Amino acid sequence: MALKTEPFVLNLGPVHPSTHGVFRMRATLDGEVVVDIEPVFGYLHRGVEKLAEQRTYTGIIPLTDRLDYISAMNNNFAYCLAVEKLAGIKVPERAEYIRVIMAELQRIAAFLIAVGAFLNDCGAYFTPFLYMFREREKIVDLFEMVSGQRLTYNYMRVGGVSQDVPEEFWPALRKFVDEMPRFIDEYDRLLMQNEILLARAKGVGILTKEQAINASASGPVLRASGVKWDIRKADPYSIYDRFEFDIPTGTVGDCYDRYRVRVEEMRQSLRIIKQAMAQIPSGPVRAEVPHLIRPPVGEAYARIESPKGELGFYLVSDNSIAPYRCHIRPPSLINLTALRDMVRGWKVADLIIIFGSIDITVGEIDR
């Protein structure tokens, strides 16, 4: 005999331990089962796109740091690419290599947080999270060497990077690249075959290939569903066509695949860094660019593969010192649109880990 039950509405967030910032969901539950959810955006809205219209092209770079604040380097990168495309600036070779190294280091750091936070949502009480932070700390130290900052780096400039890396950077990077695979293996030994993690994450929150493409998802969320799509390969920007690396993909598109794809991508990023370290030439790190850039009238869209997915900057210039319009394509927001389809029919505990496996940053969603 089935008891008659009545659905009730549970408000998750904006202040909740697992909403990765100030995200809010209005979840309709039937007991423990999620009937429906309704995401509510806007708790971290700062009007970045509008602010950008009143700033010089260089002055916007610190704003981009604060979009997806756990992968600030990638935001800098995407924005600078857009301005360079708009103004037709050629970046020196050495700067390109430094940019790629920074972007890949940042990718590893962001995936460390993503995987750690996902496992934290699974209920592994902070242990994996803090272990991942131990490694992220080393990357942050590297960034501190080059930029003096530990979270919002503001390192890249239109036409290059702000300054060349210091001498002590290279041995430290070499040490990190040599040590890191061992730590990734250590995490895998701890968690990859963990019975509870398998039971919790395998087959949960499946996003099929078709659903993922229809939602225009990108990044690890899309690749976990089995689509081999990585902008570094599909539409190479900067100098990514010179490196050899694989695109790890999942098979099913469940939470476990998303977790695995991120771990594998860390290994691929290390491969890219190693190649870049071997190839890097000497020379200037910044093109001759005026302080106040006045790009010709026109528009440009540049996109990169950020840790969350396709991060795009669309700039319209009216030949003044500030863009007429700056639009940002935030991968977190677009990936999140698939959340509703993924969580319906699962339990509250699954809702949390599915949400965690998408890996969002609220700073980017609300801009």
Add this chain to the structure above:
Amino acid sequence: MMAIADLNINDMVRLQAVPPDWPGGFWGHWLFFTVVIIGFVLTMVMGVIYIERRGMGRMQSRLGPNRTGPFGLLQPVADAVKVLLKENIVPTAADKLVHWLAPVVAFAPALMIFAVIPFQNGAMLADLNIGILYVVAISSVSTVGVFMAGWGSSNKYSLLGAMRNVAAVVSYEIPLVLAIVGVVLIAGSLSLNQIVLAQDIPFILLQPLGFFLFFAAGCAEINRSPFDLMEADSEIVAGFHTEYSGMKFAMFYLVEYAEAIAISAIITTLFLGGWRGPLLPPWLWFIIKVLLVFFAMVWTRTTLPRIRIDQLMAFAWKCLFPLAIINLLITALQVLAWPAGLPWVVVIINLAIMAILILIWSKFFFKLGWGRIEV
């Protein structure tokens, strides 16, 4: 001789509980041990909170609290002072009486469990001849307090947490009791003191499977990881005590650790030979063993992710319950075969049986991932 009907409750307590040669008589004995138990539990709670926070710090490659006092030893005191000074907030929609009463209802049983636990030979508040039955009965009363907290807060997170807790306790009580029955069969007594005296071979060796069943079910009863989904902070904020603050929150915090100590103490008494041990004084052995068991709980907490509510129920009914029944059957046969007391050879037999059973069960009969809802 008096007929049973003529005995009043006082006489019964006297007859059953007090060793005849105890100095100070019934009331002196009662007063002494009440003070000892409260002091013991409160001190141990502070100790285990320190151990948990520092131990977890070590395991998570960080330091843990180290600012208050030498090595951060005074951190639990600082925490206690902090919660005492906090404002007591009651939600407007709460059922005031239930909300107020819940911490008390939850706390009292956690303390009462210690009445029958022997700190050394005969040193206990009441040597009940049904000691272990009393423990099982009293320990499930806490659930009433937890559910009152969940219901009285009129908060959906609290209610979800309380529901999970009731479901878990009702299910895990059964393997818990069945694991105890194996011990009782070998010891031939329900009195905890007698059970300790019977452990010439510690029962963890004679009953390895029973030990693991009891440990798992015990962890589930007291919301320790990986069964901590009643207060899963990443899902339902803090579960049933989401709406509690100040001293009432501290009471729940105290209950949580008092119960953890109680389960550790019961495991120590039933499986690890209680206060028995060479060289050191018995009470010290008892405390060392309790802390060791607690440390094992901290270890699992830092290592394992959390399981889901349906997996929790499936684990109780499809894994622990059948294994407990099989364990009981095997133990009964062994007790029948060696009525004079189990010899050492049984240790090897039982360890082998445990290994084979767990292997077979986890390969063919039960996987955590099975039986999830399909979409």
